[in-house]
Amino acid sequence: xxxxxxxxxxxxxxxxxxxxxxxxxxxxxxxxxxxxxxxxxxxxxxxxxxxxxxxxxxxxxxxxxxxxxxxxxxxxxxxxxxxxxxxxxxxxxxxxxxxxxxxxxxxxxxxxxxxxxxxxxxxxxxxxxxxxxxxxxxxxxxxxxxxxxxxxxxxxxxxxxxxxxxxxxxxxxxxxxxxxxxxxxxxxxxxxxxxxxxxxxxxxxxxxxxxxxxxxxxxxxxxxxxxxxxxxxxxxxxxxxxxxxxxxxxxxxxxxxxxxxxxxxxxxxxxxxx
Numbered sequence: 001x002x003x004x005x006x007x008x009x010x011x012x013x014x015x016x017x018x019x020x021x022x023x024x025x026x027x028x029x030x031x032x033x034x035x036x037x038x039x040x041x042x043x044x045x046x047x048x049x050x051x052x053x054x055x056x057x058x059x060x061x062x063x064x065x066x067x068x069x070x071x072x073x074x075x076x077x078x079x080x081x082x083x084x085x086x087x088x089x090x091x092x093x094x095x096x097x098x099x100x101x102x103x104x105x106x107x108x109x110x111x112x113x114x115x116x117x118x119x120x121x122x123x124x125x126x127x128x129x130x131x132x133x134x135x136x137x138x139x140x141x142x143x144x145x146x147x148x149x150x151x152x153x154x155x156x157x158x159x160x161x162x163x164x165x166x167x168x169x170x171x172x173x174x175x176x177x178x179x180x181x182x183x184x185x186x187x188x189x190x191x192x193x194x195x196x197x198x199x200x201x202x203x204x205x206x207x208x209x210x211x212x213x214x215x216x217x218x219x220x221x222x223x224x225x226x227x228x229x230x231x232x233x234x235x236x237x238x239x240x241x242x243x244x245x246x247x248x249x250x251x252x253x254x255x256x257x258x259x260x261x262x263x264x265x266x267x268x269x270x271x272x273x274x
Contacts (some may be wrong), residue, residue: 016255017234017264023051023082027213030249031055031145031178031239033088033220036062042074045243050081052250055145055239057117061094063087068111075112089119089147097123101133105140119147121180131172138173145216149180159203166211178216178239189217196227205232213237225249226259234260 012018021028032053037045046053056078063071078085087108095104108116116137120130130146137144146169148162166177179189189197205212217232218240219225228236234253241249251257255264 014254016261016268017253018268019234020254023054025054027237028235028253029054029176029216029237030241030246031057031216031237032243032246033057033059033240034062034243035059036065037243039070039073039077041243043077045246046077046081046083049246049250050083052246053081053083055084055086055115057239058085058087060088061091063091072111079112079114084115084143086113086115086117086142086145089117090122092116092118093120093123096125096133101136105137105142108142109140113142115143115145117145117147117178118174119178119180121147121149127168131168134169134172134174144174145176145178146174147178147180159200159207162204162215163207166208166214170211170214176214176216176237179218190224194221194224196224196231198227198231201228201231222248225252229253229260230263234264 030053032045032055034042034056036059058066058074066074075085092104105116118130118133118137125133134144134146146165148165162177162179169177189200204215208215212232213235216237216239217228219228219238220240220242222245225238225241228238229252234255238249248257252260255261
């Protein structure tokens with residue numbers, strides 16, 4: 001039995017794929033973006049769905065607006081439920097532009113954050129500065145999630161640049177690289193209509209090989225989540241998931257929703273018997 005799952009339901013009903021891993025997992029990660037949930041709502045979310053949430057990002061610069069005691073309590077709640085928690089990358093960019101990196105890292109550690117997002121989507125960093133920031137954050141004991149891409153409308157990811165960034169960031173100490181899509185889901189690997197560029201995805205996975213498992217694809221919209229799961233498989237890492245959508249995404253991963261149930265059962269029947 002895994003997570004919140006009850007012995008009342010047969011295992012193959014709970015997870016028709018029979019392949020969903022328990023936490024802590026290294027693939028099939030779900031990153032939630034929290035734009036300002038209160039403590040009660042956050043606690044409710046974790047009570048219900050913590051087994052299906054791997055990372056919580058306090059979006060943008062919202063961390064700066066919390067009363068410190070509430071922020072500390074929220075961070076402790078996430079840790080209690082085994083969820084990595086970090087401020088948004090925009091907050092890192094603004095802090096780094098105004099003060100030494102060590103000042104920002106010290107504050108994250110003092111508040112109990114377990115992770116950091118390092119990005120340059122709004123305020124550009126040189127490659128050297130980016131890699132130094134990754135290395136120092138990892139040395140400080142934080143799990144490092146970096147972000148690839150720009151927040152400007154019309155930004156289009158390039159496979160070669162993404163592959164190069166992924167390799168360099170991982171070597172510097174990053175755990176995963178997040179591919180930008182914004183909350184609107186219309187930049188990066190999505191067009192202005194939010195449609196997925198499937199040839200691009202195949203190009204990236206071919207170039208990256210096994211390292212493609214270290215990419216987290218932001219996919220705020222349900223159709224985008226379905227497209228990524230169908231294209232890259234049910235163990236793809238997904239980011240920018242709204243709190244209200246966590247169980248929905250988990251049903252897609254397991255085949256408990258019509259969008260993926262037929263695919264899951266087909267693959268299970270085709271799998272060799274052990």
